[in-house]
Amino acid sequence: MTGLPRPAVRVPFHDLRDVHAATGVESEIGGALLRVAARGRYLLGAELAAFEERFAEYCGNAHCVAVGSGLDDARLALWALGVGEGDEVIVPSHTFIASWLAVSATGATPVPVEPGDPGEPGPGAFLLDPDRLEAALTPRTRAVMPVHLYGHPVDLDPVGAFAEPHGLAVVEDAAQATARYRGRRIGSGHRTAFSFYPGKNLGALGDGGAVVTSDPELADRLRLLRNYGAREKYRHEERGTNSRLDELQAAVLSVKLPYLDAWNTRRREIAARYGEALAGLPGVTVPEGRVAEPVWHQYVLRSPYRDRLRRRLAEAGVETLVHYPVAVHASGAYAGAGPCPAGGLPRAERLAGEVLSLPIGPHLPDEAVEVVIAAVQSAALDSWEEGP
Numbered sequence: 001m002t003g004l005p006r007p008a009v010r011v012p013f014h015d016l017r018d019v020h021a022a023t024g025v026e027s028e029i030g031g032a033l034l035r036v037a038a039r040g041r042y043l044l045g046a047e048l049a050a051f052e053e054r055f056a057e058y059c060g061n062a063h064c065v066a067v068g069s070g071l072d073d074a075r076l077a078l079w080a081l082g083v084g085e086g087d088e089v090i091v092p093s094h095t096f097i098a099s100w101l102a103v104s105a106t107g108a109t110p111v112p113v114e115p116g117d118p119g120e121p122g123p124g125a126f127l128l129d130p131d132r133l134e135a136a137l138t139p140r141t142r143a144v145m146p147v148h149l150y151g152h153p154v155d156l157d158p159v160g161a162f163a164e165p166h167g168l169a170v171v172e173d174a175a176q177a178t179a180r181y182r183g184r185r186i187g188s189g190h191r192t193a194f195s196f197y198p199g200k201n202l203g204a205l206g207d208g209g210a211v212v213t214s215d216p217e218l219a220d221r222l223r224l225l226r227n228y229g230a231r232e233k234y235r236h237e238e239r240g241t242n243s244r245l246d247e248l249q250a251a252v253l254s255v256k257l258p259y260l261d262a263w264n265t266r267r268r269e270i271a272a273r274y275g276e277a278l279a280g281l282p283g284v285t286v287p288e289g290r291v292a293e294p295v296w297h298q299y300v301l302r303s304p305y306r307d308r309l310r311r312r313l314a315e316a317g318v319e320t321l322v323h324y325p326v327a328v329h330a331s332g333a334y335a336g337a338g339p340c341p342a343g344g345l346p347r348a349e350r351l352a353g354e355v356l357s358l359p360i361g362p363h364l365p366d367e368a369v370e371v372v373i374a375a376v377q378s379a380a381l382d383s384w385e386e387g388p
């Protein structure tokens, strides 16, 4: 124990139990779990089919194929499209490593593209920059993977306008974004990969993911690949894999899906309050929405004093996280061997040093939001006065 006084209020970063308790969904989840246990069918049953139908409808699309994780859905979508050894897929330099790993797992090479200008107030400063796609194109390029990071949709129209004439597939990584772009739901496009990792806006009680697509052939191929390459038991048409969203998770997700829009609305309220209270603080850049309706999976500040801010906030009882502290190309997984252009990826590296995620979520009461705001205001002023 240190001699420091303990802060009066603690704001944890996120706890799914709080979300469930605050919204009364807990008992419904319990009921769903018991129902599945009693029914005795745990894989590829009625719960999976029902959730797939509901989630496709939510996205405004024809097909949903749910699999074992968000990494797997992007991997399987690329695999089903025939992407493999010798191919290249354009990915953002600033993302969670899973976006790159999905490409690498097919044998293809992820080709990173930097985000937009760090001075840009909108989310372009941390999202894939469509203006940089052309420079990343080679004869081996097969697909582009825009990642709707932190719940902010990438500017998709210019991405599509680039991809189409070059015959490239667009595979959206929407693990963090059940959002809208120019009035359209993310997931209403050709092929979008979602994650139901517990901490995502729609989280299971374990791993899960889904591809939502307008393409019946892709959906059919994904159903084959996720189940050992078999449509019928022991009739293996090709070398597939095992990646299935189980009945328990499907039932839990069906219970939670009707709450998702209200939860995202609450995230937006909190983001708006953070934005109005924190804009203009010295040494801090607050995120803004732009052409899109973000769902604020994370609320991410940028500051050259990130580590100092984070320490001060911890002392004030406010837990923060960093998404992500090491740029993917600089991580042990890709360093040295990775597809990093000459001159490196300075924007991704800078973001890794500056980003700071504040607590946000449907469970967070107004009082907690105000505690976070007061703590950030005071930490920012202190950090600024300390100088570089």
Ligand SMILES: *Cc1c(COP(=O)(O)O)cnc(C)c1O
Pocket (backbone or CB within 6 Å): 069, 070, 071, 072, 095, 096, 098, 099, 147, 149, 173, 175, 176, 195, 196, 197, 207, 208, 209
């Ligand atoms: C969470 C996440 C994934 C992977 O999802 P899992 O379900 O954890 O495998 C992929 N991409 C991004 C951007 C993510 O945030």
